[in-house]
Amino acid sequence: MTVDTHALLARYPLLHDLIALRETQWFNPASTTLHQALPWVGLTRRDVDEASARLQRFAPWIAQAFPETAESGGIIESELVAIPAMQRALDAAAGRPLPGTLWLKKDSHLPVSGSIKARGGVYEVLAHAEALATGAGLLTPDADYRQLDSDAFRAFFGQYSIAVGSTGNLGLSIGLISARLGFNVTVHMSADARAWKKARLRASGVRVVEYAEDYSVAVEQGRREAQQDPRCFFIDDENSRTLFVGYAVAGERLKAQFATQRIPVDADHPLFVYLPCGVGGGPGGVAFGLKLAFGDHVHCLFAEPTHSPCMLLGVHTGLHDGISVQEIGIDNQTLADGLAVGRASGFVGRAMERLIDGYYTVDDAHLLALLRQLHQQEGIALEPSALAGMPGPQRVSGDTGYAARFSPEQWQNATHLVWATGGGMVPPEEMAHYLGVA
Numbered sequence: 001m002t003v004d005t006h007a008l009l010a011r012y013p014l015l016h017d018l019i020a021l022r023e024t025q026w027f028n029p030a031s032t033t034l035h036q037a038l039p040w041v042g043l044t045r046r047d048v049d050e051a052s053a054r055l056q057r058f059a060p061w062i063a064q065a066f067p068e069t070a071e072s073g074g075i076i077e078s079e080l081v082a083i084p085a086m087q088r089a090l091d092a093a094a095g096r097p098l099p100g101t102l103w104l105k106k107d108s109h110l111p112v113s114g115s116i117k118a119r120g121g122v123y124e125v126l127a128h129a130e131a132l133a134t135g136a137g138l139l140t141p142d143a144d145y146r147q148l149d150s151d152a153f154r155a156f157f158g159q160y161s162i163a164v165g166s167t168g169n170l171g172l173s174i175g176l177i178s179a180r181l182g183f184n185v186t187v188h189m190s191a192d193a194r195a196w197k198k199a200r201l202r203a204s205g206v207r208v209v210e211y212a213e214d215y216s217v218a219v220e221q222g223r224r225e226a227q228q229d230p231r232c233f234f235i236d237d238e239n240s241r242t243l244f245v246g247y248a249v250a251g252e253r254l255k256a257q258f259a260t261q262r263i264p265v266d267a268d269h270p271l272f273v274y275l276p277c278g279v280g281g282g283p284g285g286v287a288f289g290l291k292l293a294f295g296d297h298v299h300c301l302f303a304e305p306t307h308s309p310c311m312l313l314g315v316h317t318g319l320h321d322g323i324s325v326q327e328i329g330i331d332n333q334t335l336a337d338g339l340a341v342g343r344a345s346g347f348v349g350r351a352m353e354r355l356i357d358g359y360y361t362v363d364d365a366h367l368l369a370l371l372r373q374l375h376q377q378e379g380i381a382l383e384p385s386a387l388a389g390m391p392g393p394q395r396v397s398g399d400t401g402y403a404a405r406f407s408p409e410q411w412q413n414a415t416h417l418v419w420a421t422g423g424g425m426v427p428p429e430e431m432a433h434y435l436g437v438a
């Protein structure tokens with residue numbers, strides 16, 4: 001036991017709620033402007049612009065390798081939709097109208113892997129492939145990247161391997177894109193990973209190693225195995241800056257989507273974004289991209305299951321990756337398999353804490369009820385993790401302390417964006433089970 005729980009509880013009474021598995025929230029009094037916070041992030045707009053340009057170079061290859069992306073020219077992007085029927089249902093349940101308008105960002109239906117991991121995971125594999133091919137003199141940045149879709153390139157990438165640890169969706173993204181390029185790829189899956197994700201990967205020629213333990217163990221084993229092979233590249237979900245900038249490209253894309261829909265985001269029209277958080281890379285990277293795109297007019301909130309509140313615990317206590325939920329007696333057992341992480345990324349927590357307004361937790365039964373409600377009201381089917389953002393708008397605008405940070409006019413003009421992070425590829429039998437009809 002490395003943590004003195006009594007001392008921690010005395011200093012941070014909020015931990016009583018976490019330990020009791022009660023839904024709770026915390027708004028960081030130390031959040032600052034983007035300008036003040038940037039030095040801590042350690043990454044800049046230029047890093048995100050570079051990632052965006054790299055995705056453009058690969059777009060012709062992506063369009064060819066994944067025909068479902070042909071229509072968008074090989075750009076992997078999701079729809080932005082208003083969900084007025086769901087907003088009315090949530091208003092009725094809360095007994096008060098939400099100030100502002102509710103929108104959904106459907107990363108759940110991103111091509112390639114049906115989750116937010118089709119941003120960061122895909123991006124890091126492409127960055128690695130490009131570095132190998134250019135390093136070997138086989139590719140230049142101005143080349144037509146469709147040539148990567150050839151036996152010669154697959155044989156080249158076949159000399160290398162890629163490894164990753166995952167609760168499911170990151171493994172799915174990285175496995176599918178790596179296998180398509182020709183890499184040997186191994187995915188180390190935690191006990192939470194759904195059977196269909198493992199079967200899907202094996203059918204694509206991916207090696208899947210299964211663990212009876214949670215995410216941290218799967219990542220550690222993957223890291224160890226990769227260290228023994230100099231030709232193996234380990235994708236480090238707990239620390240990778242490359243994954244992070246891949247996620248961050250979402251910011252400029254969303255800005256263009258809001259412009260097309262003629263939805264203003266400015267001082268009088270704040271944007272609140274609700275992001276489900278596992279280890280933190282996905283929501284952290286997206287939040288960074290959003291801040292670069294919208295400046296201080298966007299407000300980001302992270303959502304976690306009551307059984308896996310690792311980021312709230314790490315940031316609130318300032319211990320970051322120096323503490324796990326298990327160390328304070330929380331089991332990290334949740335229906336939200338994409339968020340089943342007991343120890344947060346130390347990199348993301350430290351880099352982003354000043355840019356995140358708050359954190360809240362959601363009970364599993366609540367996630368499932370919201371899943372059914374969204375399907376009923378809007379005909380949109382998500383996996384449980386992807387609903388974590390949904391209670392956010394009512395929770396946040398209803399918190400007297402946080403609500404006072406904005407004027408009543410700002411609340412009335414607000415746009416609330418729930419980031420739906422996964423579910424588009426869940427098999428129908430499994431979805432029927434979630435929906436309670438099987």
Ligand SMILES: *Cc1c(COP(=O)(O)O)cnc(C)c1O
Pocket residue numbers: 115116117169170276277278279280281282283338339341383385386421422423
């Ligand atoms: C991975 C994942 C997240 C969170 O991303 P992290 O980088 O782990 O914080 C959220 N929702 C779903 C469905 C995911 O698969």
